[in-house]
Amino acid sequence: MPLIPMKLLLDKAIEGKFAYGAFNVHTTNEVKAAIEIHETFRSPVILQVIEFATGFIAGRKDFLKATLEEKIEGIKIISKIIKEEADKTDIPVVLHLDHGHDKELVKACIDEGFTSVMIDGSYLPFEENIALTKEIVDYAHEKGVTVEGELGVLAGREDNANHSGSLYTDPNKVCEFFKKTSVDCLAISYGTSHGAAKGKDVVISKEIAIASYENMKFNKIKGALVSHGSSTVPQYLVEGINSLGGNLNNAHGIPIEQVLEVIPYGIAKINVGTDIRLAITRNVREYFNKNKNIDENSSVGEVKKIIDERPDLIDERVYLYPMYESVIAGTGMTPIENDILQCVEKGVKEIVGQLIVKYGQVGSVDLF
Template sequence: MPLVSLRPVLDAAMAHGYAQGAFNVNAVAQAESVIGVHEMFRSPAILQGADLANAFMGGRTDFQNGTLEDKKKGAKNIADAVKKYAEHSPIPVVLHLDHGRDFDSCVAAIEGGYTSVMIDGSSLPFDQNVELTREVVKYAHARGVSVEGELGVLAGVEDHVFAANSTYTNPLSAVEFFRKTGVDALAISYGTMHGASKGKNVKLRREIPIAIRECMNHEGLHGALVSHGSSTVPQYIVDEINALGGAIQNAYGISKEELKAAIPCGISKINVDTDIRLAVTRNLRELFRDRPELKTDARIGGVWELLDKNRAAFDPRAFLPPLMDTVMYGTGDDGTVALITDAMRRGVREAVGTLIVEFGSVGRAPLVELAGLDEMAARYAKE
């Protein structure tokens, strides 16, 4: 079926009391696998391409320095892959821009085929954040595309997003933000952190989403709350990576119990990236351990060289530059290259499948209203 916007998927989650996982992808094989595992559980699916993932998928291996043109190219590549695998899928699929850093990045994603975008103005003063977010909302809603904003600062590192300390979201400011911008969803800061080093035994401040939800209900405002920086960082995978020659230190996530307890407090979308990165990295290291002759293979030996050189890294983008055509377009996915993409697919299924079950979206696909972008644009125009 055609891709849908984020709004109806989160409306269903709010109405029925579960959370929708949102999973980041950086390669065609990952997009295929995320959709496939959601189909297996008959769950709606939210695939996310981060702003710099678009640069990477545009062929920029030094994606931190990606240009707008790189992002435009990459957005189309991701969207083409997601549309290909969603076309005959029985579940609703959303393609969402994660951490759009400016208006132009959001426009590039929408023009490339994204059906939902996040504009991250959380580092700006409140009024400037409102102004930027409102500008994106106006552009996106006219095209039926939903918008997520952010208020409050999460500590940690993820792509270009960095902050040394967290600033918790003020519930009253969140309500004002919804009212002034018209966003469909808002990422809040309530104790989560970006990256793999969140600290041991993190306790989320669930009173923050509770307060926001109660105030919004009182004011008659509509909108979903989003939990960023919510990877669980499975310790067994970290241990396996290190046993396979990796050197990952101080990697701790948010416990599944803490995340599940936040759902009835008002959290409807939970973002996960690091768990997928870890599972894929473990599988790649395992492949070369079990098949040492592949370390000198003409097609994939370069992947091993980067794995061996970057022992502390767990972002697959650090290891995949030798296979960029396969990453970007899915071409050349045969022979020994297929061993790499199989490892990636299995890692995605392992990380994502568990959380679909934990977050409660199993069997929820029929609950989502299948409104196309044109229909959503007409609805937004009436609001």
């Protein structure tokens, strides 16, 4: 099927009081696995690519330093991969840009066929955030593309969006933001955070989501709220990684019950990245534990070396870089590279499968 705008999914989710997971993907196998597991559960899928990962997709090792040209190259590559995979499936696929900061890049995504983009002006003063978001909305809506904005600042680390403290969203400003920007959905800061160290026994401020939603209803604003940094950081994965030579400290997530509690209050999209990385890393470590005789000079040998040297590492973009060609092109791979990519696919399916059942999106393909 051709890609569809995210707004179509958000409207159905709000109507049905469920949510869609939005899953970060950076490699061909992650894309394939995420689509396949959504097919299994008969649900449309939201695939998202974070701006700062686009440099990796374009082949830059130190991808956080990628230039605009390299990022746009990455956008073209991933957009082609996802469109090709979407053509092979009968479930609707959304291609979304996560945390777009550079407006030229956001516009390039729209030009390259993304069906949804986020413009993150949350670091700007309120009026400037509105002006930036509005500029993107005007450009995107003309082409039928959905736009997500952000109000309030999330704590935690997400590529180079790094904030030590959070600034919760003011529910009184939410309606004004929707009205002045015509944005389709809005990421709110209410106690979730990016990365694997969300804190032990974290309690999210669901009142912020509830107050925002009630105000929107009262003001007859049709829009959706988005929950970022919502990984649950399953402890069985943390323990698994640590028992296989990893060393993750203070890795805690948002308890799933808390996330599920806010879904009826307009939270129609829930972003998940960290949980997928944890599952992939556990699988890759397990593989190396079982297969000791790997040629040190092969690409997979280099992957193993990075993993051995970095017990705290869960970013597959960093340790899979030595097999970049296979990871992105998905061709010409050696059997052992294929084994590693199977670890990646299984990790994606394990997490995405669990979460889409919990979010209530199973079977929702019938709504389209």
